[in-house]
Amino acid sequence: MAEYTIKVRRFQPESGEGPYWEEFNVDLDPSLSVLDGLLQAKDRDDGSLAVRCSCRAAICGSCGMKINGQSGLGCKTQIGEAQELADKQASAAGTGSDGNSIVIEPMGNMPVIKDLITDMESTHWTKIRRVTPWLLPHGEAPEREYVVEPESMIDITQSMACIQCGACVSSCLSMEADPDFIGPAALAKAYRFVGDPRDAETSERLHDLAEDPHGIYDCTHCFSCIDACPKGVAPMDQIMRLRRKAGEEGIEDPNAGHAHEVAFVKVIEKKGLLDEALLVQESYAPGIKGKLKPSKRGLTETIKSLPTILRPLRKRKVKLRQAIPGLHHGLPKDSMNDVKSIYTHAEEHNEEFNLYIKGEEGELIDENVEKGIERSTDPDTAEAK
Amino acid sequence: MPSHDVLVIGAGLAGQRAALAAAEEGVSVGIISKVHPVRSHSNAAQGGINAALNPGDSWESHAFDTIKGSDYLGDQDAVEIMTREAPEEILHLEHLGVTFHRNEEGKLGTRAFGGASAARTYYVADITGQAIMHVLYEQLMKYSEQIARYEEWFCSSLAIDENGECCGVVTRNVADGSMELFQAKSVILCTGGNGQVWQPTTNALICTGDGIAMAYRVGAKLMDMEMIQYHPTTLAGKGFLITEGARGEGAHLLNAKGERFMEKYAPNKMELASRDVVSRAEQTEINEGRGFPDGTVALDITVVPKKRVHEALREIVLVGRDFAGVDITREPIHIKPGNHYTMGGVKTDVDGRTDIPGLYSAGETACVSVHGGNRLGANSLLDTLIFGKRSGRDAAARAKRTDYAHVSKKVLEDEEQMVADLMSREKGSGRRISEIKRELGQTMDGKVAVFRDEAGIQEALEIVKRLKEEAKSAYIDDHGSVFNQDLIAAIELGYMLDNAECTCVAALERKESRGAQYRTDYPERNDEEWLKHIDLERTDDGPEISYSEVTITQWEPQERTY
Numbered sequence: 001m002a003e004y005t006i007k008v009r010r011f012q013p014e015s016g017e018g019p020y021w022e023e024f025n026v027d028l029d030p031s032l033s034v035l036d037g038l039l040q041a042k043d044r045d046d047g048s049l050a051v052r053c054s055c056r057a058a059i060c061g062s063c064g065m066k067i068n069g070q071s072g073l074g075c076k077t078q079i080g081e082a083q084e085l086a087d088k089q090a091s092a093a094g095t096g097s098d099g100n101s102i103v104i105e106p107m108g109n110m111p112v113i114k115d116l117i118t119d120m121e122s123t124h125w126t127k128i129r130r131v132t133p134w135l136l137p138h139g140e141a142p143e144r145e146y147v148v149e150p151e152s153m154i155d156i157t158q159s160m161a162c163i164q165c166g167a168c169v170s171s172c173l174s175m176e177a178d179p180d181f182i183g184p185a186a187l188a189k190a191y192r193f194v195g196d197p198r199d200a201e202t203s204e205r206l207h208d209l210a211e212d213p214h215g216i217y218d219c220t221h222c223f224s225c226i227d228a229c230p231k232g233v234a235p236m237d238q239i240m241r242l243r244r245k246a247g248e249e250g251i252e253d254p255n256a257g258h259a260h261e262v263a264f265v266k267v268i269e270k271k272g273l274l275d276e277a278l279l280v281q282e283s284y285a286p287g288i289k290g291k292l293k294p295s296k297r298g299l300t301e302t303i304k305s306l307p308t309i310l311r312p313l314r315k316r317k318v319k320l321r322q323a324i325p326g327l328h329h330g331l332p333k334d335s336m337n338d339v340k341s342i343y344t345h346a347e348e349h350n351e352e353f354n355l356y357i358k359g360e361e362g363e364l365i366d367e368n369v370e371k372g373i374e375r376s377t378d379p380d381t382a383e384a385k
Numbered sequence: 386m387p388s389h390d391v392l393v394i395g396a397g398l399a400g401q402r403a404a405l406a407a408a409e410e411g412v413s414v415g416i417i418s419k420v421h422p423v424r425s426h427s428n429a430a431q432g433g434i435n436a437a438l439n440p441g442d443s444w445e446s447h448a449f450d451t452i453k454g455s456d457y458l459g460d461q462d463a464v465e466i467m468t469r470e471a472p473e474e475i476l477h478l479e480h481l482g483v484t485f486h487r488n489e490e491g492k493l494g495t496r497a498f499g500g501a502s503a504a505r506t507y508y509v510a511d512i513t514g515q516a517i518m519h520v521l522y523e524q525l526m527k528y529s530e531q532i533a534r535y536e537e538w539f540c541s542s543l544a545i546d547e548n549g550e551c552c553g554v555v556t557r558n559v560a561d562g563s564m565e566l567f568q569a570k571s572v573i574l575c576t577g578g579n580g581q582v583w584q585p586t587t588n589a590l591i592c593t594g595d596g597i598a599m600a601y602r603v604g605a606k607l608m609d610m611e612m613i614q615y616h617p618t619t620l621a622g623k624g625f626l627i628t629e630g631a632r633g634e635g636a637h638l639l640n641a642k643g644e645r646f647m648e649k650y651a652p653n654k655m656e657l658a659s660r661d662v663v664s665r666a667e668q669t670e671i672n673e674g675r676g677f678p679d680g681t682v683a684l685d686i687t688v689v690p691k692k693r694v695h696e697a698l699r700e701i702v703l704v705g706r707d708f709a710g711v712d713i714t715r716e717p718i719h720i721k722p723g724n725h726y727t728m729g730g731v732k733t734d735v736d737g738r739t740d741i742p743g744l745y746s747a748g749e750t751a752c753v754s755v756h757g758g759n760r761l762g763a764n765s766l767l768d769t770l771i772f773g774k775r776s777g778r779d780a781a782a783r784a785k786r787t788d789y790a791h792v793s794k795k796v797l798e799d800e801e802q803m804v805a806d807l808m809s810r811e812k813g814s815g816r817r818i819s820e821i822k823r824e825l826g827q828t829m830d831g832k833v834a835v836f837r838d839e840a841g842i843q844e845a846l847e848i849v850k851r852l853k854e855e856a857k858s859a860y861i862d863d864h865g866s867v868f869n870q871d872l873i874a875a876i877e878l879g880y881m882l883d884n885a886e887c888t889c890v891a892a893l894e895r896k897e898s899r900g901a902q903y904r905t906d907y908p909e910r911n912d913e914e915w916l917k918h919i920d921l922e923r924t925d926d927g928p929e930i931s932y933s934e935v936t937i938t939q940w941e942p943q944e945r946t947y
Contacts, residue, residue: 014865031710043819047862047871052420054589057625057704059515060424076707113560114868120421121536134523135482145479150487150494154696157484157509160516161699164423198482232703 030080584826758900
């Protein structure tokens with residue numbers, strides 16, 4: 001047992017007052033959850049403290065909230081860990097190193113109804129319905145099951161693992177800037193259909209999601225949703241998969257993201273260092289063909305990028321050599337061998353990252369354990385072996 | 386007054402399936418749920434769903450396993466229907482988009498499960514319930530014109546017309562506190578089980594036996610209420626579930642001495658014996674001092690290849706890590722039997738019809754009975770879907786041939802009065818709702834659990850009766866309209882106390898040991914006297930007991946060994 005102070009951002013809609021903070025003292029085992037702490041406060045002190053919850057085990061998705069500013073599930077965050085984080089944050093801010101309150105707020109990017117309860121219908125669910133969230137197969141269903149690649153089912157099971165808790169939506173920086181952004185949860189849901197070989201409207205779905213100005217290209221790649229997701233769905237990865245599939249479908253990326261990625265890989269492979277001038281050229285007019293017969297878009301984008309090159313030149317932050325494509329120096333030859341080996345490794349391990357296949361980072365399957373070779377738990381002797 | 390031909394209460398798997406089946410028949414459907422549908426507890430079904438779909442398997446084999454698992458208390462006509470219709474239902478789900486595991490040929494693949502003589506459990510990693518429920522919810526969104534969804538509406542009473550037929554329900558919009566009387570030609574109760582009556586439990590906080598109590602209060606019979614399943618592998622303290630799929634994948638159960646103790650209790654099926662058998666074995670090891678000091682035994686998943694664990698048992702890797710601080714791929718995890726499932730419930734026929742015309746029930750709320758004294762793993766999802774579908778169809782057929790009855794507003798006024806009474810209680814005038822709930826849960830887990838005896842059950846019953854009295858003066862803090870969860874908890878407490886009383890009365894009545902009911906004072910199964918269901922009907926003096934026959938078609942009761 002330990003004592004904690006939880007500081008809850010409250011809002012009682014019928015009081016006529018605005019939101020306010022209230023602290024509750026709770027005492028429970030550090031391994032219990034922030035939700036357990038809230039429920040204790042509710043049971044003992046104030047039954048009007050409102051929080052949605054049901055399963056207590058991170059499967060129903062009810063208790064999305066912000067804990068010390070981070071979006072997640074109340075039931076999945078241990079109160080002891082939340083305390084450590086609160087202390088760490090306070091210590092970094094220079095406001096004392098222990099005994100700080102654990103700060104609990106309703107999720108972001110959604111209207112608050114009461115205390116920690118947000119209006120998910122008007123934001124989250126409306127966006128989910130936006131992506132036509134049901135399977136659209138063509139023709140009659142087969143007599144038995146659809147026969148599909150086993151991996152394809154495992155692949156979309158990562159998206160199916162989504163419990164619609166809204167933590168990713170709460171943390172989404174793009175949605176903060178553009179409330180109309182379809183958003184991480186709905187786009188992850190969309191991938192569940194785009195990646196499903198039984199769905200017959202893949203192309204229509206991709207065009208729909210790509211051509212919507214608030215669609216897949218509205219994501220700024222900030223990783224917040226991946227951090228927030230309590231189920232390892234990695235919504236941003238699903239958005240990137242959608243973009244890749246859109247690229248394969250011949251859909252033009254308004255951000256030139258895919259072309260940029262390809263150019264980046266190519267430039268580094270060639271030089272080991274980033275030749276930014278070359279990067280621009282390769283992104284919009286790749287290869288000899290691109291230079292001889294640049295597309296209209298390639299030309300306009302290159303011209304548009306000129307001021308970005310000229311400004312640092314004028315201020316002498318960049319030397320002329322660096323501003324002309326191809327003149328930037330590369331790495332020495334022996335270092336280039338190291339770069340080469342990275343590329344070779346990446347090629348040999350060219351697999352999609354998926355929880356259901358490989359586990360999370362840091363718990364990748366240990367081949368020795370797999371083979372039954374004993375593993376010493378003592379780090380000293382382990383190294384000797 | 387909102388009206389629907391068919392009104393479904395509860396939006397887990399049974400409710401959603403019932404709503405979809407009714408809508409297919411072309412009637413207007415409303416589905417009411419006290420939480421958003423995807424928060425429903427069907428989510429928690431991890432392991433899979435049974436069906437004899439493989440060539441070489443047969444529905445008869447599935448039926449026999451189910452009946453043997455039920456300790457011969459399951460009604461065999463109902464079991465036959467469920468197991469015969471299972472393969473078609475799996476294919477239907479697959480066609481709707483459920484991402485079932487595939488074998489190397491890309492066809493549906495199976496895993497082994499407890500009490501089954503063949504590997505016939507279809508699954509999506511260990512999120513099967515969630516995966517199926519989210520796909521059904523996709524269908525609800527797709528058919529939103531035919532099916533009106535009332536998400537976060539709480540039901541507090543059924544409406545019965547002057548002919549004694551069910552004609553609607555009183556419900557409260559949780560978001561604004563407004564109360565409405567909904568009219569319907571058929572009402573289907575799919576509100577799940579009553580696990581919250583026990584503490585700890587694997588069940589979600591919403592599993593408070595609402596439908597069972599609502600049906601009981603309007604005079605519908607309950608059946609097999611003594612049959613409460615304790616799941617063999619739950620985390621001590623919190624009661625979180627570790628799927629039976631872990632044992633299906635080959636995990637071992639070990640006592641503190643490192644012995645694989647199931648050898649003694651079920652030498653053939655070992656860890657994959659029926660749940661009641663495994664739970665009793667564990668509890669015996671713990672009671673006789675061969676458990677760990679924290680009152681547990683160990684589940685060793687490290688014997689399952691790691692790659693397989695990540696692919697098929699992903700969720701419990703997270704449960705172990707987040708809720709027990711254990712990496713299940715590297716070390717055994719401590720577990721014990723914990724409250725898990727309500728085999729009994731509202732007595733229905735194979736089309737979900739209760740004793741009250743117009744009132745149906747399906748899923749864990751109902752007792753058809755397919756599970757009898759003990760439910761097999763991966764049969765619960767199947768039960769929800771098959772009988773959800775059948776109830777939906779029959780409820781629609783009834784709606785087509787009847788007109789809306791006259792619904793008296795009195796039931797709404799009564800409920801408004803009940804709410805006003807609750808709100809008017811002075812702070813400190815009685816006990817807190819949460820205190821009563823805690824005492825109820827601990828009492829039931831202590832006295833009406835894996836092993837029971839007359840003295841213990843009697844004591845529990847007395848406590849429940851006292852708590853019922855105390856609940857009448859228990860007070861709430863929240864007097865508002867918007868999301869008044871305090872008020873809802875008070876009404877739920879009433880539901881739970883009715884459920885508890887019925888379980889105690891039935892457990893006291895059944896003087897034998899069968900399935901989940903193990904009486905240390907009557908340790909043998911006694912077919913001569915007790916091969917029958919215990920039915921309960923509400924009176925002002927408590928539940929009145931009667932009996933009904935167990936339907937036997939082709940499987941005569943035998944001695945049950947695994």
